[in-house]
Amino acid sequence: MKAKRILPVVMALVLVSSTLAFSGCIEDDDDILLETTMYVPDDERADEMLIVQEQAREAGIHIELEAVEWGTYIEEVEAGNAPLSYSGWSGTPSAEYIMSYMMEGSPWAYYSGWYEGEEFTQKVNDAVREPDDEERWNLYHEAHEVLIEDDMGVYIMYTERMPRAYHDSVEIPEESWNPYMGAGPLVVAEEWEVEGSDTLDIAQTHEPSDFHPIRYTDVYSAYIFVQMYDPLVSTYPEGEPNTDAEHTLAESFEVSDDGLEMTFELKEGIEFHNGDEVTAEDVEFTINTMMMGEDEEDEYFDMYDVDNNPESPREPDFANIDYVEAVDEYTLEIHMEERDMELLQKGGFESLYTLPRDYIEEHGWETYEDELIGTGPYEFSSYDAGDELRLEEFEDYRKEVNTPEMVFDFYDEESTAVTALRDGDTHYMSRISANNYHDLADEDDVVTRSFQDMGHNRIAFNHNMEPFDDVNVRKALAYAIDADEVIEAEMTQELADNTRSPVPDVHPAHPEDVYMYERDTERARELLHEAGYTGD
Helix, strand or coil, rough: CCCCCCCCCHHHHHHHHHHHHHHCCCCCCCCCCCEEEEEEEECHHHHHHHHHHHHHHCEEEEEEEEEHHHHHHHHHHHHHCCCCCEEEEEEEHHHHHHHHHHHCCCHHHHCCCCEEEEEEEEHHHHHHCCCCCHHHHHHHHHHHHHHHHCCCCCCCCCEEEEEEECCCCEECCCHHHHCCCCHHHHHCCCCEEECCEEEEEECCCCCCCCCCCCCCHHHHHHHHHHHHHHCCCCCCCCCCCCCCCCCCEEEEEEEEECCEEEEEEECCCCCCCCCEECCCEEEEEEHHHHHHHHHEEEEHHHHHCCCCCHHHHHHHHHHHEEEEEECCCCEEEEEEEECCCCCCHHHHHHCCCCCCCCCHHHHHHHHHHHHHHCCCEEEEEEEEEECCCECCCCCCCCCCCCCCCEEEEEECCCHHHHHHHCCCCEEEECCCCCCHHHHHHCCEEEEEEEEEEEEEEEEEEEECCCCCCHHHHHHHHHHCCHHHHHHHHHCCCCCEEEECCCCCCCEEEEECCCCCCCCHHHHHHHHHHHHCCCCC
């Protein structure tokens, strides 16, 4: 029997204890030149920062670690209260999207570090509009050079291989494990099955943060939504937009020679879970809803008869779109203000879950959130907070569904989920720590796999707050840290690569020669002295 998740009030008490545990102590005040604070999401990665804390102390920098719940972490960092913050980023095949959190004016404030790099932003913007592939990659490489010179805080960054573990009663095709699978192999696998069961049980240590397919921001919600909604186009398996997969809503698409018009032909006869047919008006409605932030609320209300427009966190992904038009029942056109060579590869399109316009206009968003009517192989069945979420087969889906039921089981602790996996009480772990991944590798009834992710982890500087508004302080901390030691201790080289680039090495935008900081505590102290931090 799985453990219930701790209620939020109790969680707050746990986090207080966690923060105290991370605080550490300064053994020799005379040896410390600079004191600062880092906010860390309270998850399995927090221990990595204990190693960073010790490394920095040896260079004269004391870092107080504040481990807080994810929602609090976002609030504090977005408010500009964190001098340092540690976070991860899961990208897409779009290099511009991978790097967008660092761009000036980025909406991803809890990743951006308040960086104001005009030259960096300009080079990335030029790259995404450049039709020549080779020149586009060169512009990204030049943007990296600017990034390193300004020292954006990417010194702890490494691209990852995402570890997964599942019971050997589950069969997943080999070709499903690649960098472009989105939220996981069960999404793109043409065939997977569970031997001896009509239910696939998936273990998660986090519940969805939001059941709104426009408003959500976390990957744990995405794991569920991708089972309930089909994409307009897919970037699987090579990272390029296509309609080859049977589950895409589009039959085909074309891009004009100047890149300013995209035309999509939808498959006919695709049904929502309530039986209504999917039309171009539904896709138009969905894209317009994704495009409309708080500032465009009045315009949105003029277009559609629906109140309480959800503010979309992915609005910037659609910034280059002029307007969207349903030309006829199955034809959709997207007209661009400026060319965007990576529009269909960005997170906004990966998260484009087509919504039933007529239903939402008739019943409103609040009712829709209770029903979550999509087009995918599974439809919403029930949700018991702290316990499980159940999906059931959509019987009118256009292809055979692999199991009649899919259940997401929520656990307080990863160790409890691992025990359930060993015992066969759950079939698949959507996320797992490196330590448990390696421990499970020797289990007879468990299969462990990893795949290249388009993501990374880094410590971000708040460029608007002392002391990290000074480039010498940023570089001092860069010289203080040995990222390889962090990787070796917590991830192992099998699951992570030390790199100064936010773009993984499987992507053509990844530069071949990237300057790597070698740990040099004496150089770190020299830079702190130059910045005026002498310990006096």
